[in-house]
Amino acid sequence: MSAITITSLSADDLVRHLPELGALLRACVHDGASIGFVLPCVEESEAFWSGKVLPSLRAGGLKLFVARLGDAIAGTVHLDYDTMPNQRHRAEVRKLLVHPAFRRRGVARALMMELESHARRLERSLLTLDTRTGDSAEPLYAALGYQTVGVIPAYARAPHDDGFDSTTIMYKAL
Template sequence: MSVSTVTTIATFSDNDLVQHLAELGALLQACVHNGASVGFVMPFGVDESEAFWRGKVLPSLRAGGLMLFVARQGDAIAGTVQLDYDTMPNQRHRAEVRKLLVHPAFRRQGIARALMTELERHAHALQRSLLTLDTRTGDHAEPLYTALGYRTAGVIPGYARDPHHQAFDATTIMYKTPGG
């Protein structure tokens, strides 16, 4: 996989997702195999990965309550993040950050930060003043979120099974309001 220095961020439609399903599936599979705690456990095959995009993400994109941001370097999909703003009437001021994924071959290049910046720009345009997310406690993403102005609301022990081991990891619930 060649690495370019120019990263572009696109907002994917449902048709874009279908067109790039294999690439998105490969991205998710690579992240899970590299230890990402994003809801899946080993063994985790490409069929399961593509089924996630088809069965969970695609319907939400079509329904209009989710935005999918995709980072590219050259022709390669380097990362993605989702903005879930399908909320109840009393929660139209908030949205949830979901599944920040950066392919292991493209890490440490500012891609996660670029994806989050684009997501936050769109959240602001949607008048979503509170963003929430959860991340495995102690994971590599936690300092990134803190640097972006997210604050810790709390930690839930034993929240999710580790993707590679028969152990349960804690999750850190984080939020961001206007001005960080």
């Protein structure tokens, strides 16, 4: 089994890996992940990376971490620290994605540990996130020390049907 390698991607790196990142997002949504997309999300998957992530990465308010197992991109997570002046102590965890083929190998935990380490270097003392209520990521976040603030019912459309999912809001003091 290959060791997990965590790196951050530059804007140029993101452009070079756009097809792989799009495939990762599609695989996660097809596997049921509630990450803002509904099926089939084919065109939207690469447009998300180039239209939403890339500008923030170039502007310097976002850090994109990638986990690799061997040569394959196994997962990603974003640290969004583009905050208002009165919020420079906090950042947001966004889009923790692990390809279904690489789950249960510690990829998500390794990504989160690197994200938290980087947040500390940026002197961010509070991290926030939201996750679909009852999702497999929720216990992971709890195990990493994230506290639940509350649940918002019918927060987002479900990825596979016309129903709505609740979201759980969580935070961690670093």
